[in-house]
Amino acid sequence: MADKLVFFFSLLLLIAAVTADSPFIVAHKTATLKRLKSGVEQVLVNIDIYNEGSSTAYDVSLTDDSWPEDAFVLTNGKTSNSWERLDVGAVLSHSFELEAKVQGKFQGAPAVIKYRVPTKAALQEAYSTPIFPLDVLEDRPPENKLDFVKIAD
Template sequence: MADLIFKSLVALALLLCLSLADASSDVPFILAHKKATLNRLKSGAERVSVTIDIYNQGTSTAYDVSLTDDSWPNEAFNVVSGSMSKTWERLDAGGILSHTFELEATQKGVYSGEPAVIKFRVPTKASLQEAYSTPILPLDVLADRPPEKKLDWVKKLLAKYGSLISVITIVVLFVYLVATPSKSSAKSNKKRR
């Protein structure tokens, strides 16, 4: 009798776990990737281009999706284009949303960005759900960088293709030497006549 009760409890626990796993898998699963790149202008100013990609890896749609990235301090950055927040009506299962904005740096220093916050609504839950993007690597804004040399591209090209260029040069020289007659053989042909 105890064995029958134990087997029933195990079966009930297994059934409960399976039903919980099935219920929790029918929700949106939001992943977000934040990346920032520095662009130095000729005037000496520097701009930061920020792109945030939002992926729904879940099995259902996320509604009322909002993105907020207020980790950029106003005293260090000015918004040049776009905005630091955006809303969408929905993000379907397997879908991707992307948002880009550009900032201009006003202060020199190393800056580490916080993750962006994504809020969304799930039809089965009353409260808004939150997800966070990846943080960015530290940016050295308005740093003193040595000027790029004009022949750096030649060095990169030689480093990448130098061995191939030398082999081709040797083959071309060999073919040239074999195909062109030497001057001494040309003089000896004239003397024989």
């Protein structure tokens, strides 16, 4: 019963946040693995930030520092970025690439998005979705590069 009550009040808070005259930030983080050659794997990270609220978010910043330096090397882009504003219904996208240094399972934390609402003094925070666990440099069977197609007579 208590779980249902907590869920109900959480839902009410969510509805109040969306219907109030303020930004409502939703962020989706994805990470995909790309095998370059044996023993070298790249992690491609993409974060999409949406404003589903009813007003513009200002001074939007993104930080994704969940990639430990002893396990990953940044090869392209930055793990953080900032924008002047995120209008209602708009989306911001940010991508970067890493190269894996060690083998193993990795679970990345959500990225942090901070933004300013004109009616509030303090910066607001939102979090992206977490990524699914990655099996970095996992031994995989070789892919068959040639697909044979039977041609009908």
